[in-house]
Amino acid sequence: MQKTKILWADDEINLLKPHILLLNEKGYDVATFTNGNDALEAFGKEHFDLVFLDENMPGLSGLETLTAIKNIRSDIPVVLITKSEEENLMEDAIGSKIDDYLIKPVNPKQVLLTIKKLIDNKRLVSEKTSSAYQQDFRKLGMTLNDKLSYDEWVDVYKKLVFWELELEKLDDPQMHEILTMQKSEANAQFSKFVEDHYLNWINDKDPAPLFSHQLLKNKVFPLINSGTPVFFILIDNLRYDQWKVIHPLITEHFRLEEEDIYCSILPTATQYARNAIFSGLMPLDMEKRFPALWQNDDDEGGKNLHEEAFLSDNIKRTLRKECRFSYHKVLTFDQGKDLTDQVNNLMHNDFNAIVYNFVDMLSHARTDMQMIRELANDDAAYRSITLSWFEHSPLLDLLKKLAQKRVKIVLTTDHGTIRVKHPSKVIGDRSTNTNLRYKQGKNLNFNPKEVFLIKNPHEAKLPKINISSNYIFAKEDQYFVYQNNYNQFVNYYNETFQHGGISMEEMIIPIVTYTSK
Template structure:
């Protein structure tokens, strides 16, 4: 293994001889210079892994040397060592992108800790993270098999995502495979939990979680106050893991007041789940209340064309006073820019609802476009694409603007997605819907172990197109394929992100409330 090579610049380098001897005994190579010019010369000609710079040197100061070295190779960690504890110097050092800051006199343990932090950090984190997950693996396995309730499943899913985000930084593929297997096991048992309890949540709502159609009444409307506006952002198709990574960006500007979760109704599809959120009604209730607006699977036309009408109706039903509100749907970059440029006009409303469709479009694009499939070829890459979009989106610009004003911000979604891997054959009449994760139709023929079946749709508050209609939902990471052209469909859809069925990823939904810092 190549020894770590350190450049140390200090005009009193002779007084640091004990430190340098200790480092060399520990296996480090150290080159010493006593001024900034020599440091620059050495840095230009040799491949250093770390640099220590004295702040107060004759000629080029430590900060001046730092700026030159950064312009040559900004990836090498640089540590400023100084007697000066003035705040202005610290701010200048941070502004110059110093990697660390040590106050003289430094002791050997400080030096060793700093070196390990920058040169062995990845290895140490990998070893500790891998060891910690191995210790947690057994505990998680026991929890998953412990007859969890809906709250327990939320906590367990969040733990699985914590480990997924931690392990994705490791180079040990074995740990990823173990976690993937454990998530699959969890989804299998979660599907059985949903089969056993889902319909009962409608007949006995006090026994279950907050569902899509209850979200506004139970969570959003109690947060609205006449004194200041509330902005409700729904980012379509945003899973909990995707929210976790964009939350790190959001909390640079906002204080996270509440992190919560609710459950999406079935099917976990925009037509059902998002309409339920804005109407405050189940799909069956929407069909009855809005016979001219509700669109069933076999109806032509858009399935989410009337959310604004549904929202206005819900607000009037629940509140005895008028709530001044707005509804905006953002489908394109230009529409996102328009929102940002006119956001001040919304400040007069008590409630502003904004729906962003990018993540949904990303999941569909990944299915349809080979280039996107290459860019998002696994869960980590899919999250990375979501983060990249968010960091460069007008949505973030809008949130930054709101952070400067006294508003409450809510961020959530309507359903998640799961990366499907295993095909499941199904046969149905020609009028059976096309979704890969759920089917509604007559005389469906399927593999019983692969699906959650609802034979009486009204029991689950779902419309029934005819007397023999049945809903079946794919479990785990399965997806439905017709026997005709089986191999072609398997090749095309395997590894794509789909929604509509039963899984932790699709059903357990992030809900976050933020206030300005």
């Protein structure tokens, strides 16, 4: 194993010989210099893992050397050693991206502790994280064999996401593989759980989770008319793990008031789930109440063109009092910028509903565009692209503007997505819909072990295209493939992000409330 190599520059380096000898005994290789110029020349020629710089050197000062070093290699940690803790000096050092500082006279134990923290920290954290997951792996494994409630399934999913994000920081393929297998096992059990309970939930025969059509009534409308404008922001297709990575950016500007979960209805597709959110109705009831607006799978045209009308009706039906509201759907960067410019006008409303479609478009683009496929080649990369979009989006600009005012923000989504890996053969007639995670039709032929079949759609509060229609839903990470052109279909859609079926990723949905700081 190669020794950790340290560069130490100090004009009084001879006085630090005891420190250097101790570091050599501990297995560190230390190169010493008496001025910034020589240190810089060596740093440009050799590889160092860590740099100690005296702040008060003649010629090139410690801060000047620090800036030059960071310009060469910004990833190498630099520790400034100083006689002074003056505020302006510390501000300059922090502004120059210092990693740590020590006050003279320097204690050898302080030096060792600093090295451990900056160099060995990654290895120590990696070992501790792996060990902690291995312990939790056994607990989770036993938990999956229990008869879990919906709330317990939520806890399982949150824990799996937690470990997914923690292990992502480590370069440990074996741990990743173990977690992937455990997540797959959990999704298999969760699919059975949903299959066993969904119809009873929807028909109020069993205690049920909060569903899409109950979301506004239970979680959002009670916040209206408190004198504080409520902004309901729905980012289409945003999974719980994707929310977790953008959440820290939001809490820079807002205080987290409540983190909660709700369950997407089936199909976990925009046409059904999002219309249910805004209307406050299940799809069958939407079809009955809005025969001219509701569109079935076989109808031509967009399926989410009437959300504002659904929302208006829901507000009148549920609130039964005056409510000034607005509805905006953001599909482009310019639309997002225009909305941000309207913040002052939006503040006059009691309630503002905003739909952002970027993540949904990203998942579809990943299917259709090779470049996006390569950029988002797994769940970690998919999260990373979501974070990058959010960091540079008009949505974050909007939130920054709103943070300067007294508002409540309710952030959620309509459904998540899952990366599909296992094709499931299905045969249907020409009227069968194109979604890869659910099918509606009258002559469907399929493997009954691989699907959740709803023979009577009305029992699930779903409309029928015709009298003999039924629905099938893909479970876990499967996706429906037609018999014709099977191989071509598999090659095109395998490993893409899809929604409409049953999985923790699609159904367990974040709804989070933030308030101004």
